[in-house]
Amino acid sequence: MKFIRMILGRLILAMDFLTGPKPVVREKREQDAIDALTANMALYQFKACPFCVKVRRQLRKHALNIELRDAQNNATFKAELTREGGRHKVPCLRIEKGPNDVKWLYESDDIISFLKTELKLS
Numbered sequence: 001m002k003f004i005r006m007i008l009g010r011l012i013l014a015m016d017f018l019t020g021p022k023p024v025v026r027e028k029r030e031q032d033a034i035d036a037l038t039a040n041m042a043l044y045q046f047k048a049c050p051f052c053v054k055v056r057r058q059l060r061k062h063a064l065n066i067e068l069r070d071a072q073n074n075a076t077f078k079a080e081l082t083r084e085g086g087r088h089k090v091p092c093l094r095i096e097k098g099p100n101d102v103k104w105l106y107e108s109d110d111i112i113s114f115l116k117t118e119l120k121l122s
């Protein structure tokens with residue numbers, strides 16, 4: 001089972017590499033404004049998880065510079081996600097609106113919808 005998962009993971013990564021979307025190019029001022037809005041976000045994810053790949057493709061397509069946190073191999077990120085987010089499940093977008101205002105958003109479709117709405121992406 002572990003072997004099959006490993007092969008599938010490699011296939012997903014290869015397909016993603018070969019068919020990855022071309023990032024949008026914005027004027028610097030516009031990109032800086034988007035970067036400022038995403039600076040307080042981090043995506044907890046696994047490298048070969050298909051749902052994480054789906055979200056990462058959207059990040060690439062829309063040129064969103066959101067920090068990626070490996071919640072599979074990095075013990076600190078894994079513990080943070082479980083303790084603060086409530087589940088060790090990926091992808092999960094951490095959105096920090098203020099020192100005591102942090103939201104943990106699970107579900108790939110919900111993350112993509114949130115980003116599209118919040119950042120007014122087309």
Ligand SMILES: N[C@@H](CCC(=O)N[C@@H](CS)C(=O)NCC(=O)O)C(=O)O
Pocket residue numbers: 046049050051088089090091106107108109
């Ligand atoms: N419906 C979820 C599925 C996410 C999912 O199943 N993620 C797997 C990794 S590929 C996971 O985190 N599994 C651990 C768990 O569910 O505890 C989505 O679209 O984000």
